[in-house]
Amino acid sequence: xxxxxxxxxxxxxxxxxxxxxxxxxxxxxxxxxxxxxxxxxxxxxxxxxxxxxxxxxxxxxxxxxxxxxxxxxxxxxxxxxxxxxxxxxxxxxxxxxxxxxxxxxxxxxxxxxxxxxxxxxxxxxxxxxxxxxxxxxxxxxxxxxxxxxxxxxxxxxxxxxxxxxxxxxxxxxxxxxxxxxxxxxxxxxxxxxxxxxxxxxxxxxxxxxxxxxxxxxxxxxxxxxxxxxxxxxxxxxxxxxxxxxxxxxxxxxxxxxxxxxxxxxxxxxxxxxxxxxxxxxxxxxxxxxxxxxxxxxxxxxxxxxxxxxxx
Ligand SMILES: [Zn+2]
Numbered sequence: 349x350x351x352x353x354x355x356x357x358x359x360x361x362x363x364x365x366x367x368x369x370x371x372x373x374x375x376x377x378x379x380x381x382x383x384x385x386x387x388x389x390x391x392x393x394x395x396x397x398x399x400x401x402x403x404x405x406x407x408x409x410x411x412x413x414x415x416x417x418x419x420x421x422x423x424x425x426x427x428x429x430x431x432x433x434x435x436x437x438x439x440x441x442x443x444x445x446x447x448x449x450x451x452x453x454x455x456x457x458x459x460x461x462x463x464x465x466x467x468x469x470x471x472x473x474x475x476x477x478x479x480x481x482x483x484x485x486x487x488x489x490x491x492x493x494x495x496x497x498x499x500x501x502x503x504x505x506x507x508x509x510x511x512x513x514x515x516x517x518x519x520x521x522x523x524x525x526x527x528x529x530x531x532x533x534x535x536x537x538x539x540x541x542x543x544x545x546x547x548x549x550x551x552x553x554x555x556x557x558x559x560x561x562x563x564x565x566x567x568x569x570x571x572x573x574x575x576x577x578x579x580x581x582x583x584x585x586x587x588x589x590x591x592x593x594x595x596x597x598x599x600x601x602x603x604x605x606x607x608x609x610x611x612x613x614x615x616x617x618x619x620x621x622x623x624x625x626x627x628x629x630x631x632x633x634x635x636x637x638x639x640x641x642x643x644x645x646x647x648x649x650x651x652x653x654x655x656x657x658x659x
Contacts, residue, residue, distance in 0.1 A: 386507065389401050396556065415532030423455065447562025465520045468522060491506075492640040524538065525539060559601070565615065569652070573657055617649075
């Protein structure tokens, strides 16, 4: 606890001097708590007053601080206490912004029940491969994803699953195109981006020229397999990409949900090539099984799209 309070004082002191907090990053730490091996989420600063907390390299949680409030964008799977890390970075009142309701992004919501929670209503009731955010999901996710994303740390991540089943039900304020989350000296604006899920959203931070893109755009996009391999969902996702690209003069980088932290916005053009090629019948992928992923996949440039994904 002494270390934590020293660090908090350090951050506040530097902040009050008007110095940008560019040293606030920490690597994964392993420690013992009541005889249990625990690991702490690592974090890194990605822009002024903006951090990425990596939930053991499985999924990202972003913290964006304004003069009045702090946005916590996604909450991870719910291993350990991600809120305590976010509060170490910023002491302001928290608003939670879910990019979508898949349990690897909404599974830590039980730490934030007293905060305003923003989500698009289309994702209310959403399950992921039939699973909700609970301990059986957390166990499955650690067992299947750790070998790829957090090799050698599976046991420690499993040990971070809450002892009791936490209540992940929550009330939310529905957001849509143009919804504004006002943090004081900066605002985040919502874009509704259906495809990966019906209620997926991205947030534009024009102050730092970042698009928080969740699973809508990252290095490996997933669209679930459709009955009869229908391309309706690919068409919907194509329109989402066009909608995002219409804002491209307002951001340079994407803050992504998995596999890295920030990527260049140009990857959106690679995804547009894929979706257009699939819809026009000019490009076609092939069935693959890779790690925990299987389905029809197509790669172009820096983009990888599982466009009929089975798992
Ligand atoms: Zn997702």
